[in-house]
Amino acid sequence: xxxxxxxxxxxxxxxxxxxxxxxxxxxxxxxxxxxxxxxxxxxxxxxxxxxxxxxxxxxxxxxxxxxxxxxxxxxxxxxxxxxxxxxxxxxxxxxxxxxxxxxxxxxxxxxxxxxxxxxxxxxxxxxxxxxxxxxxxxxxxxxxxxxxxxxxxxxxxxxxxxxxxxxxxxxxxxxxxxxxxxxxxxxxxxxxxxxxxxxxxxxxxxxxxxxxxxxxxxxxxxxxxxxxxxxxxxxxxxxxxxxxxxxxxxxxxxxxxxxxxxxxxxxxxxxxxxxxxxxxxxxxxxxxxxxxxxxxxxxxxxxxxxxxxxxxxxxxxxxxxxxxxxxxxxxxxxxxxxxxxxxxxxxxxxxxxxxxxx
Amino acid sequence: xxxxxxxxxxxxxxxxxxxxxxxxxxxxxxxxxxxxxxxxxxxxxxxxxxxxxxxxxxxxxxxxxxxxxxxxxxxxxxxxxxxxxxxxxxxxxxxxxxxxxxxxxxxxxxxxxxxxxxxxxxxxxxxxxxxxxxxxxxxxxxxxxxxxxxxxxxxxxxxxxxxxxxxxxxxxxxxxxxxxxxxxxxxxxxxxxxxxxxxxxxxxxxxxxxxxxxxxxxxxxxxxxxxxxxxxxxxxxxxxxxxxxxxxxxxxxxxxxxxxxxxxxxxxxxxxxxxxxxxxxxxxxxxxxxxxxxxxxxxxxxxxxxxxxxxxxxxxxxxxxxxxxxxxxxxxxxxxxxxxxxxxxxxxxxxxxxxxxx
DNA sequence: CATTTTCTGATAGACGTCTATCATTTTGAG
DNA sequence: CTCAAAATGATAGACGTCTATCAGAAAATG
Numbered sequence: 001x002x003x004x005x006x007x008x009x010x011x012x013x014x015x016x017x018x019x020x021x022x023x024x025x026x027x028x029x030x031x032x033x034x035x036x037x038x039x040x041x042x043x044x045x046x047x048x049x050x051x052x053x054x055x056x057x058x059x060x061x062x063x064x065x066x067x068x069x070x071x072x073x074x075x076x077x078x079x080x081x082x083x084x085x086x087x088x089x090x091x092x093x094x095x096x097x098x099x100x101x102x103x104x105x106x107x108x109x110x111x112x113x114x115x116x117x118x119x120x121x122x123x124x125x126x127x128x129x130x131x132x133x134x135x136x137x138x139x140x141x142x143x144x145x146x147x148x149x150x151x152x153x154x155x156x157x158x159x160x161x162x163x164x165x166x167x168x169x170x171x172x173x174x175x176x177x178x179x180x181x182x183x184x185x186x187x188x189x190x191x192x193x194x195x196x197x198x199x200x201x202x203x204x205x206x207x208x209x210x211x212x213x214x215x216x217x218x219x220x221x222x223x224x225x226x227x228x229x230x231x232x233x234x235x236x237x238x239x240x241x242x243x244x245x246x247x248x249x250x251x252x253x254x255x256x257x258x259x260x261x262x263x264x265x266x267x268x269x270x271x272x273x274x275x276x277x278x279x280x281x282x283x284x285x286x287x288x289x290x291x292x293x294x295x296x297x298x299x300x301x302x303x304x305x306x307x308x309x310x311x312x313x314x315x316x317x318x319x320x321x322x323x324x325x326x327x328x329x330x331x332x333x334x335x336x337x338x339x340x341x342x343x344x345x346x347x348x349x350x351x352x353x354x355x356x357x358x
Numbered sequence: 359x360x361x362x363x364x365x366x367x368x369x370x371x372x373x374x375x376x377x378x379x380x381x382x383x384x385x386x387x388x389x390x391x392x393x394x395x396x397x398x399x400x401x402x403x404x405x406x407x408x409x410x411x412x413x414x415x416x417x418x419x420x421x422x423x424x425x426x427x428x429x430x431x432x433x434x435x436x437x438x439x440x441x442x443x444x445x446x447x448x449x450x451x452x453x454x455x456x457x458x459x460x461x462x463x464x465x466x467x468x469x470x471x472x473x474x475x476x477x478x479x480x481x482x483x484x485x486x487x488x489x490x491x492x493x494x495x496x497x498x499x500x501x502x503x504x505x506x507x508x509x510x511x512x513x514x515x516x517x518x519x520x521x522x523x524x525x526x527x528x529x530x531x532x533x534x535x536x537x538x539x540x541x542x543x544x545x546x547x548x549x550x551x552x553x554x555x556x557x558x559x560x561x562x563x564x565x566x567x568x569x570x571x572x573x574x575x576x577x578x579x580x581x582x583x584x585x586x587x588x589x590x591x592x593x594x595x596x597x598x599x600x601x602x603x604x605x606x607x608x609x610x611x612x613x614x615x616x617x618x619x620x621x622x623x624x625x626x627x628x629x630x631x632x633x634x635x636x637x638x639x640x641x642x643x644x645x646x647x648x649x650x651x652x653x654x655x656x657x658x659x660x661x662x663x664x665x666x667x668x669x670x671x672x673x674x675x676x677x678x679x680x681x682x683x684x685x686x687x688x689x690x691x692x693x694x695x696x697x698x699x700x701x702x703x704x705x706x707x708x709x710x711x712x713x714x715x716x
Numbered sequence: 717c718a719t720t721t722t723c724t725g726a727t728a729g730a731c732g733t734c735t736a737t738c739a740t741t742t743t744g745a746g
Numbered sequence: 747c748t749c750a751a752a753a754t755g756a757t758a759g760a761c762g763t764c765t766a767t768c769a770g771a772a773a774a775t776g
Contacts, residue, residue, distance in 0.1 A: 003419065003454070005762060016725045021764075031723060031773090051450035052410030053762035056731045061361065092409035093451075096361070174696035182634065182654070183540045185605070212696055247543070276540065296540065331699045334692045338532035338570055341689045363732060374755045379734075389743090389753060411732035414761045 004045040013041035024049065052093075061094040064314055065120070066152075066307070067113055067127040069104040073254055074283035075303065076104075076128075079153075081344055082304040086311055095315070107132035114138035117147075124148040124314035126165075126307075129156040136160050148317045150310050150328075153301075154201070162317060165310045165328040167301035169201045172332040173208025173252070176278045179297050179334070180213065180248035183276040187216035188247035191239050191275075193223045193232060195253030205252045205280075217247075229258030236262035240275075251279035256286065263294050282335055290337045300333045304344065362403040371399035382407065410451075419452040422672055423478070424510075424665070425471055425485040427462040431612055432641035433661065434462075434486075437511075439702055440662040444669055453673070465490035472496035475505075482506040482672035484523075484665075487514040494518050506675045508668050508686075511659070512559070520675060523668045523686040525659035527559045530690040531566025531610070534636045537655050537692070538606035539572035541634040546605035549597050549633075550580040551590055553611030563610045563638075575605075587616030594620035598633075609637035614644065621652050640693055648695045658691045662702065 010020035015034055022030050023038040030038075041047070055061070066083045069076050080099060087097035100117075103109035110127065111134040117125060118141055125142060129135065129151040139149050139160055148162045155164045180190050192209060194202045206222055213219055220239065225231040232251075236259065240246055251259050256279060263277065277295040279286065289295045309330070313323055335341070368378035373392055380388050381396040388396075399405070413419070424441045427434050438457060445455035458475075461467035468485065469492040475483060476499055483500060487493070487509040497507050497518055506520045513522045538548045550567060552560040564580055571577055578597065583589040590609075594617065598604055609617050614637060621632065635653040637644065647653045667688070671681055693699070 003452075007762085018725060018727090019723085022724090025764075027765095029723065034724080048449050050414070050452070050762055052452065053414050053731090054764070056408075056411050056414065056733090057762075057764040059731055059764090091406050094361075094408070094410065168697075171697050175694055178694045178696050179540070182537070183543060185541060185543070185634075208696070276543075326700060329700075332697045334694070334697060336533055336536045336692070338536050338566070339526075339529050339690045339692060342684060342687075365732085376755060376757085377753085380754090383734075385735095387753065392753080408732055411761090412734070414763090415732075415734040417734090417761055 003050070004047045006047070006049070009038065009041045009045060009047050012045055013037040055094055061096060062124070062315060062318055063096045063098075063120075063122050064124045064126065064311065065098050065100055065117060065122050066310075067100045067102045067110065067125065069128055070101045071104070074285065075254075075281050078283060078344060079303040079307065082307045085304070085344075086307055090311065095311070097311075102127070105130070107135050111135045111138045114142065118142060118145065122147050123318050124150065126150045126152050126310045126314070128153045129161070130154070131156045148314055150313060152306060152310055163313050163323055163328050165306050165313065165330065167201070167330045167332060169204035170208040170211075172280070172299050172301070173205035173210075174212035175208075175299055175332055175334055176205070176250045176252075176297075177209040177212030179278050180250060180276060181217055183296075184214065184217050184247040187214075187218075189218045189220060189243045189245060190248040190250065191220045191223070191236075191243075191246060192250045192252060193225055193235060193259070195227050196224050197222065199253070202252050209250055209252070222252075225253070225258070227254060229256075229261070232256075232258030233262040234258075237265070246275045248276040248278065251277065253280065256289075260285070260289055260294060263289075282340065284343075287340065287343060290335065290340065293337065296336065298335045300335055301330055302333055306330055361408070362405045364405070364407070367396065367399045367403060367405050370403055371395040413452055419454060420482070420673060420676055421454045421456075421478075421480050422482045422484065422669065423456050423458055423475060423480050424668075425458045425460045425468065425483065427486055428459045429462075432643065433612075433639055436641060436702060437661040437665065440665045443662070443702075444665055448669065453669070455669075460485070463488070465493050469493045469496045472500065476500060476503065480505050481676050482508065484508045484510050484668045484672070486511045487519070488512070489514050506672055508671060510664060510668055521671050521681055521686050523664050523671065523688065525559070525688045525690060527562035528566040528569075530638070530657050530659070531563035531568075532570035533566075533657055533690055533692055534563070534608045534610075534655075535567040535570030537636050538608060538634060539570065539575055542572065542575050542605040545572075545574035545576075547576045547578060547601045547603060548606040548608065549578045549594075549601075549604060550608045550610060551593060551617070552580050552582055553585050554582050555580065557611070560610050567608055567610070580610075583611070583616070585612060587619070590614075590616030591620040592616075595623070604633045606634040606636065609635065611638065614647075618643070618647055618652060621647075640698065642701075645698065645701065648693065648698065651695065654694065656693045658693055659688055660691055664688055 006020050006024065007017055010017045013020060015038060019030060019034055020038050023035050068080050068083065071077060083097065083099055090097070100113050102113050107130040110130050111132065114135065115138050125147055136156060143149055151161045151164045153166050155166060158164065184190065192206060194206055197203045197206060210219060223235040225235065236249065259279065263274065278297045278299065279295055280299050282298045282300040286298055290298055309328065313327060316323060364378050364382065365375055368375045371378060373396060377388060377392055378396050381393050426438050426441065429435060441455065441457055448455070458471050460471050465488040468488050469490065472485070472493065473496050483505055494514060501507055509519045509522045511524050513524060516522065542548065550564060552564055555561045555564060568577060581593040583593065594607065617637065621635065636655045636657065637653055638657050640656045640658040644656055648656055667686070671685060674681060
């Protein structure tokens with residue numbers, strides 16, 4: 001009941017190891033009947049190649065790079081931590097991962113780093129895309145050299161990268177709409193706040209939100225905050241004044257500090273009942289807000305799962321596999337304070353302990 | 359920039375390969391100063407052992423068995439599929455997984471299979487526990503032989519297994535409570551239906567449910583269905599008659615067929631507004647009910663994630679690591695029809711295609 | 717039939733590690 | 747200083763696979 005080796009296969013097929021190997025690795029120059037016998041033997045013995053031994057022999061290792069925007073909010077910080085964690089976990093599988101800092105919101109900066117990657121012997125690159133001609137050109141140059149390029153969180157034109165791993169923003173918006181509809185069983189008024197509807201992801205979330213909202217719920221005109229906290233705070237205040245019966249708020253984007261200040265004001269003043277609040281991305285501050293009950297529900301795009309997926313995807317591509325159609329689609333998670341996942345533990349680097357060694 | 363080998367470490371430390379190896383593998387008989395020099399070299403070069411090569415040399419492979427109850431509802435069917443998927447995925451990492459069918463709800467049957475595992479050269483076993491003296495004894499016998507024993511979904515006494523991987527039932531109940539509280543902003547009446555409160559998991563879920571329910575919401579006395587569909591259907595009917603304003607139903611356990619029939623009756627009759635329904639486990643039928651809007655929210659215990667976790671745990675234990683405290687805790691997921699994960703694709707066994715091979 | 721072409725077998729060295737053995741050097745105790 | 751004990755070095759064979767090479771056998775060609 002031990003795992004059969006290619007030697008066993010060759011023996012069972014009545015051919016030499018060399019021939020079995022030629023079949024397995026598609027080296028060609030094998031007569032059809034021999035191929036069939038080898039395949040039959042593989043089938044019959046249930047042989048699967050020991051990939052680790054194969055990689056060892058090939059001296060193959062996978063080099064991947066992640067280009068993560070420099071601190072632009074806590075989100076990318078968590079993402080970076082997740083990359084580090086995965087890097088450590090996969091180091092023993094001959095997968096080497098490097099993280100490159102990229103200036104935030106700066107397509108030329110991104111392009112520069114991409115261009116510098118061209119002669120680095122990488123097999124794959126993951127980036128948070130900012131679309132620009134120069135970026136696209138850099139990506140094309142990389143792909144022409146056989147480097148797989150994945151976009152993460154934010155996409156480029158779909159024909160210019162190998163895959164996109166990212167949140168299903170429509171589903172995210174729908175989920176938010178569903179929650180607020182639940183909260184307003186007998187109708188009511190809800191307020192959507194976006195960063196900017198020019199951003200594709202925000203627009204999609206908003207679209208999904210409207211889709212899923214119940215017919216007897218009034219959706220106020222969406223407010224675009226352009227990521228300025230004071231705009232958000234002001235919007236919440238004035239809306240509450242105009243609609244004291246405001247039932248829910250959906251914060252589509254970031255810029256959540258303004259939201260939090262406005263909400264704590266509402267908490268203190270006994271004038272209004274705090275509306276039900278749904279927002280995005282379970283980063284540290286949001287986690288706290290959820291815990292203390294300042295907000296109700298969080299839609300998360302699971303950055304850790306995204307980078308795990310991205311790595312799986314790159315590995316699969318490197319191994320010559322093709323990805324399933326919806327491989328990159330990240331389904332949004334919905335968290336209340338009761339089912340929050342444990343906070344990522346980024347404790348101090350814990351090397352193996354070598355005590356009592358002599 | 360290639361990964362350093364133990365040879366490099368030895369050279370850097372100014373010792374022989376043999377000595378470096380003695381340090382790395384704790385063979386003893388090495389002078390303290392040599393140990394320190396080797397450790398320093400490891401540190402300095404950032405050496406990490408190539409585990410795949412090590413396992414190859416050791417001829418080591420991991421044999422794990424999963425004991426899954428024979429078809430007792432769709433849940434364990436999905437679980438079995440998940441095990442198969444993981445088995446295939448990890449086959450290339452020298453991890454061999456077998457699935458054993460176990461009669462459902464039958465502690466003696468379970469014990470029998472456990473006892474038969476004792477001379478099978480396993481390094482770990484995962485089972486859905488049914489507590490009984492004989493089962494406990496079989497587990498102890500296995501553990502005495504160095505086999506790691508994990509419980510899945512349902513636990514035994516905590517001191518009689520190595521780890522438990524399972525849903526945080528309190529959090530699950532709390533989540534349900536939170537959803538129904540959201541739906542009854544201005545108070546209301548909700549109905550909890552359990553299989554039996556004697557079952558530890560149902561009791562815990564119910565406890566969490568009451569914890570999280572808003573103060574102005576009335577929780578009707580819990581109905582115990584003992585998994586008989588007609589009981590559930592009847593309970594829903596009579597409750598609706600007594601409380602036409604029933605806002606929500608939390609189905610704590612299984613026996614969901616009765617629930618579905620009762621709910622579709624309600625849908626048809628225009629007498630009542632259908633209450634908000636929260637239930638457990640996104641299996642096929644529930645998925646359908648959610649899609650067509652017969653129910654509103656599903657709390658899932660992610661069987662696929664559970665078995666992945668279980669495997670990680672067994673591997674870690676096999677490698678002599680210790681598990682973090684909350685490693686086995688599965689946080690419940692909450693799904694609406696909008697953020698359902700894609701259905702597990704258990705398509706036909708798709709072996710590698712060997713076309714165009716000659 | 718002779719010759720070329722196609723196919724097959726045998727085998728060696730590598731990958732990074734483990735395990736084991738044996739010879740040699742260094743150390744420490746008396 | 748002597749001798750045993752402790753520490754170290756050197757090295758070989760294994761694990762399962764890849765890659766390459768070379769010789770020989772079988773098949774196709776004229």
